[in-house]
Amino acid sequence: MTIAQSALLTDLYQLTMLQTYHAERMQETAVFDLFVRRLPDRRSFLLAVGLEQALDYLENLHFTAGELDWLAGCGRFTPQFVASLENFRFTGEVHALPEGTVFFPNEPILRVTAPLSQAQLVESRLINLLHYQTLIATKAARCVLAAPGKLLVDFGMRRAHGAEAALLAARASWLAGFAGTATVVAGMRFGIPIFGTMAHSLVEAHDREEDAFIHFAAAQPGNVVLLIDTYDTEAAARKLLELAPHFSERSIQIKGVRIDSGDLAEHARRVRRILDEGGLKEVTLFGSGDLDEYRLAELSEAGAPYNGYGIGTRLDASTDAPTLDMVYKLQEYAGKPRRKRSEGKATWPGRKQIYRRTDENGILAGDCLSLENAPQPGEPLLQPVMREGKRLGPPEPPADIRERVQRQLAALPAALRANRTDASYPVEIAPELRELADRLDRETY
Amino acid sequence: MTIAQSALLTDLYQLTMLQTYHAERMQETAVFDLFVRRLPDRRSFLLAVGLEQALDYLENLHFTAGELDWLAGCGRFTPQFVASLENFRFTGEVHALPEGTVFFPNEPILRVTAPLSQAQLVESRLINLLHYQTLIATKAARCVLAAPGKLLVDFGMRRAHGAEAALLAARASWLAGFAGTATVVAGMRFGIPIFGTMAHSLVEAHDREEDAFIHFAAAQPGNVVLLIDTYDTEAAARKLLELAPHFSERSIQIKGVRIDSGDLAEHARRVRRILDEGGLKEVTLFGSGDLDEYRLAELSEAGAPYNGYGIGTRLDASTDAPTLDMVYKLQEYAGKPRRKRSEGKATWPGRKQIYRRTDENGILAGDCLSLENAPQPGEPLLQPVMREGKRLGPPEPPADIRERVQRQLAALPAALRANRTDASYPVEIAPELRELADRLDRETY
Numbered sequence: 001m002t003i004a005q006s007a008l009l010t011d012l013y014q015l016t017m018l019q020t021y022h023a024e025r026m027q028e029t030a031v032f033d034l035f036v037r038r039l040p041d042r043r044s045f046l047l048a049v050g051l052e053q054a055l056d057y058l059e060n061l062h063f064t065a066g067e068l069d070w071l072a073g074c075g076r077f078t079p080q081f082v083a084s085l086e087n088f089r090f091t092g093e094v095h096a097l098p099e100g101t102v103f104f105p106n107e108p109i110l111r112v113t114a115p116l117s118q119a120q121l122v123e124s125r126l127i128n129l130l131h132y133q134t135l136i137a138t139k140a141a142r143c144v145l146a147a148p149g150k151l152l153v154d155f156g157m158r159r160a161h162g163a164e165a166a167l168l169a170a171r172a173s174w175l176a177g178f179a180g181t182a183t184v185v186a187g188m189r190f191g192i193p194i195f196g197t198m199a200h201s202l203v204e205a206h207d208r209e210e211d212a213f214i215h216f217a218a219a220q221p222g223n224v225v226l227l228i229d230t231y232d233t234e235a236a237a238r239k240l241l242e243l244a245p246h247f248s249e250r251s252i253q254i255k256g257v258r259i260d261s262g263d264l265a266e267h268a269r270r271v272r273r274i275l276d277e278g279g280l281k282e283v284t285l286f287g288s289g290d291l292d293e294y295r296l297a298e299l300s301e302a303g304a305p306y307n308g309y310g311i312g313t314r315l316d317a318s319t320d321a322p323t324l325d326m327v328y329k330l331q332e333y334a335g336k337p338r339r340k341r342s343e344g345k346a347t348w349p350g351r352k353q354i355y356r357r358t359d360e361n362g363i364l365a366g367d368c369l370s371l372e373n374a375p376q377p378g379e380p381l382l383q384p385v386m387r388e389g390k391r392l393g394p395p396e397p398p399a400d401i402r403e404r405v406q407r408q409l410a411a412l413p414a415a416l417r418a419n420r421t422d423a424s425y426p427v428e429i430a431p432e433l434r435e436l437a438d439r440l441d442r443e444t445y
Numbered sequence: 446m447t448i449a450q451s452a453l454l455t456d457l458y459q460l461t462m463l464q465t466y467h468a469e470r471m472q473e474t475a476v477f478d479l480f481v482r483r484l485p486d487r488r489s490f491l492l493a494v495g496l497e498q499a500l501d502y503l504e505n506l507h508f509t510a511g512e513l514d515w516l517a518g519c520g521r522f523t524p525q526f527v528a529s530l531e532n533f534r535f536t537g538e539v540h541a542l543p544e545g546t547v548f549f550p551n552e553p554i555l556r557v558t559a560p561l562s563q564a565q566l567v568e569s570r571l572i573n574l575l576h577y578q579t580l581i582a583t584k585a586a587r588c589v590l591a592a593p594g595k596l597l598v599d600f601g602m603r604r605a606h607g608a609e610a611a612l613l614a615a616r617a618s619w620l621a622g623f624a625g626t627a628t629v630v631a632g633m634r635f636g637i638p639i640f641g642t643m644a645h646s647l648v649e650a651h652d653r654e655e656d657a658f659i660h661f662a663a664a665q666p667g668n669v670v671l672l673i674d675t676y677d678t679e680a681a682a683r684k685l686l687e688l689a690p691h692f693s694e695r696s697i698q699i700k701g702v703r704i705d706s707g708d709l710a711e712h713a714r715r716v717r718r719i720l721d722e723g724g725l726k727e728v729t730l731f732g733s734g735d736l737d738e739y740r741l742a743e744l745s746e747a748g749a750p751y752n753g754y755g756i757g758t759r760l761d762a763s764t765d766a767p768t769l770d771m772v773y774k775l776q777e778y779a780g781k782p783r784r785k786r787s788e789g790k791a792t793w794p795g796r797k798q799i800y801r802r803t804d805e806n807g808i809l810a811g812d813c814l815s816l817e818n819a820p821q822p823g824e825p826l827l828q829p830v831m832r833e834g835k836r837l838g839p840p841e842p843p844a845d846i847r848e849r850v851q852r853q854l855a856a857l858p859a860a861l862r863a864n865r866t867d868a869s870y871p872v873e874i875a876p877e878l879r880e881l882a883d884r885l886d887r888e889t890y
Contacts, residue, residue, distance in 0.1 A: 002447040004608035008630040011602055012641025015629065020643075020664040026650060070633045076668065116650060123644075127603040128611060135606075157456055158572040159768045161580075163449035164607030166573060184460065185453040188515045196457025198465075199568075201775035204783040205471060205561060219465040223521065229787050262788035313768050322767035323604045323758050330646035338649040342674050343707035 004164055007063045010124040018117045019081045028334035030116040031351055033108035034126060040321035044416045044423040047141050048097040048109040049172045050133030052395050054126055055386055058090045090118050094386035100175055100405040104427045106369055107354045123328045131326045133172040139318040140176035141409060142293040142419050143311055147300060151308030153195040154181035155288060156316025169316040175401045197225040197258045210239055217252045225256040225286060233259055237271045241278035256284035265304035272305040293419055339440040350436050354381040364411050370430030449609055452508045455569040463562045464526045475561040476777035476796055478553035479571060485766035489861045489868040492586050493542040493554040494617045495578030497840050499571055500831055503535045535563050539831035545620055545850040549872045551814055552799045568773045576771045578617040584763040585618035586854060587864050588756055591738040592745060596753030598640040599626035600733060601761025614761040620846045642670040642703045655684055662697045670701040670731060678704055682716045686723035701729035710749035717750040738864055784885045795881050799826040809856050815875030
């Protein structure tokens with residue numbers, strides 16, 4: 001049993017509350033919504049990703065004998081309660097946005113309808129899974145929008161926050177439109193195309209840079225991208241011209257060169273000129289080093305002749321907005337809508353649906369958050385995906401999700417598509433939902 | 446085989462380079478240093494944590510049959526190279542800073558000495574493991590410094606970047622001085638004390654807030670912390686006074702109350718007054734909600750009467766500095782020192798040691814980065830921890846690491862201890878090291 005699949009990958013208070021619900025026999029149906037309360041300063045839209053892992057988690061959730069023993073021995077739980085967890089399974093219903101759907105604050109991306117204990121226990125891990133992939137898919141989509149037509153590759157494994165983040169960043173960025181990842185295990189696990197070049201250490205381990213290029217190309221003849229900035233970028237590009245006859249004699253094709261330091265735009269222009277003048281027009285340029293959507297936009301503006309980019313640290317940790325205010329809140333229990341009223345953190349109660357309108361060109365024109373039983377104009381976005389604890393269909397093919405993302409990005413209003421952070425999108429609260437909230441405020445205490 | 450233990454949790458270019466080294470029979474000894482190039486703007490020191498997981502990784506590293514099959518079938522590697530990985534093990538030597546040691550830019554926290562391929566392959570995961578725990582331990586230490594004497598608990602699991610981040614954030618923050626974590630699996634795996642209260646949903650699932658308090662307390666009589674901000678914080682505190690006879694009749698002791706929204710300082714003062722005047726002086730106050738070292742310092746300055754705090758999202762994602770510029774660089778190969786000279790990214794070559802001086806009060810007075818064979822005044826910090834691929838001793842007891850951290854924080858110069866971001870600490874480069882670098886610059890190309 002890995003940490004990632006453990007039922008104990010949850011907050012202690014979930015189990016403490018479950019013990020209360022067990023003692024009080026509070027097992028009626030609860031409805032929880034998972035949503036983002038507000039956007040980070042530098043985001044104007046979000047991309048919902050992570051549903052597949054969330055549904056996996058719900059389908060497989062159970063306590064192992066070892067976990068039950070540990071709970072029984074930790075001094076916090078009654079034997080009756082621990083015994084009740086032996087057959088614990090998730091048997092509820094889930095509605096969700098299809099992976100790759102654009103969404104906005106207050107819009108539920110997942111709704112869980114299940115006996116109270118089941119719906120409660122899963123809060124921590126559901127947020128953990130959907131938060132991270134949504135965060136990274138959104139960041140990756142911004143990179144895709146900033147560098148149209150460029151080949152983008154996830155290079156972020158080493159500074160992702162742990163193993164699972166590295167794996168899921170590769171998935172989320174690929175679904176958002178990246179060409180692939182450098183993280184090998186993501187290729188094996190998810191079939192994501194893998195990309196890689198070489199590191200400075202390979203050059204340094206040789207006494208002469210030329211030897212490093214020759215050895216590396218010989219060992220990997222079909223896929224040679226040489227890193228040329230270890231000592232002097234332009235000098236290395238000129239070495240490549242000298243080596244061209246050596247490579248062509250051996251039918252080795254140099255696919256590209258990578259530049260990882262200095263003024264990336266200026267180096268690219270100079271290297272492009274050297275290669276073009278030397279007859280190596282087909283060798284592509286690949287840039288890396290602290291890149292993100294802002295740097296990509298600058299490089300694009302500067303006309304830097306790169307064919308592709310490796311985006312690492314700033315993607316996998318989403319450094320300009322490393323978290324989202326994503327929460328999971330009770331909206332109904334035992335048939336009654338519920339509303340939290342904590343200052344600045346009030347929620348919209350009841351079973352809700354998002355209705356999305358588009359204009360005559362298919363561009364998003366405004367959303368309305370309403371109750372499921374009070375439909376509004378537009379397309380309803382939340383769809384049933386799980387019933388009685390089982391998925392309603394096979395996992396969606398990644399190609400379909402990737403296509404959805406590109407359609408969704410193309411349908412964004414221009415200001416959002418331009419990554420403008422002052423851009424905003426109208427999400428209206430339906431009168432029926434406001435009335436319900438007002439009524440609950442008068443009734444509840 | 447989990448993702449976290451997979452030999453394929455690495456960047457593709459490591460394997461591509463290994464294929465080159467295999468083809469060229471380049472298997473002499475390489476020396477790599479793992480270090481941080483520069484501090485994030487808002488950090489004046491770092492805390493080295495994660496060595497235990499790094500050594501676990503090195504001791505257990507191997508390719509499974511399934512992984513070898515996948516590599517053989519992916520179309521990038523020769524059968525000879527894939528066959529050579531069958532018996533791949535890490536057989537090298539490791540020097541490192543003991544976990545919980547304070548360090549500064551350019552100071553190696555880990556040095557790997559091993560045949561080139563072994564030392565190269567492990568780069569991505571070694572950084573991945575040491576980067577995250579160092580990041581979080583440093584953030585947690587800053588919180589500890591900002592809230593002396595307060596009980597601090599890691600609440601960050603849900604917005605940590607994935608499962609492993611959640612687990613390791615609990616470990617790193619505990620080692621840095623936190624009292625424990627809310628993440629249950631970290632309690633089971635590492636023996637970290639676990640803490641928890643209740644969520645708003647428990648209150649909302651009841652028709653009356655009082656009933657929620659009564660039920661929760663009855664189910665958890667030894668450890669009751671009530672969340673009081675679901676509707677009206679002060680009103681809830683007064684309800685507690687009304688319930689006091691009910692609880693004392695049943696020998697239920699209310700340990701504390703948690704406040705999670707609004708003006709935390711003001712609510713704490715009001716609630717403290719209500720509880721004190723009502724005879725509940727022994728009930729403690731626990732604060733939470735978007736806390737970090739800056740908010741803790743403000744609350745402390747405002748005299749907010751909290752006994753402890755839950756620190757979540759901003760800890761587990763280290764939101765004000767979500768990554769470190771941590772790298773792993775070749776410093777020697779086949780007996781010759783090596784130096785990368787990329788613009789802005791040049792490295793210090795050779796086998797190095799950090800020498801740390803302290804003043805007469807034991808306060809850190811300056812470090813010197815030198816070569817191992819050119820000792821300087823002060824205590825040498827890097828210690829041998831692994832030889833021939835095996836640990837030199839059992840894992841260090843967490844209590845010892847926790848004590849080391851507290852000694853180290855107490856020994857910081859006052860400006861660093863105050864979390865002042867304009868504070869800096871002197872790290873000198875020894876003349877012998879400068880000379881070596883200069884010599885290599887003249888010789889290498």
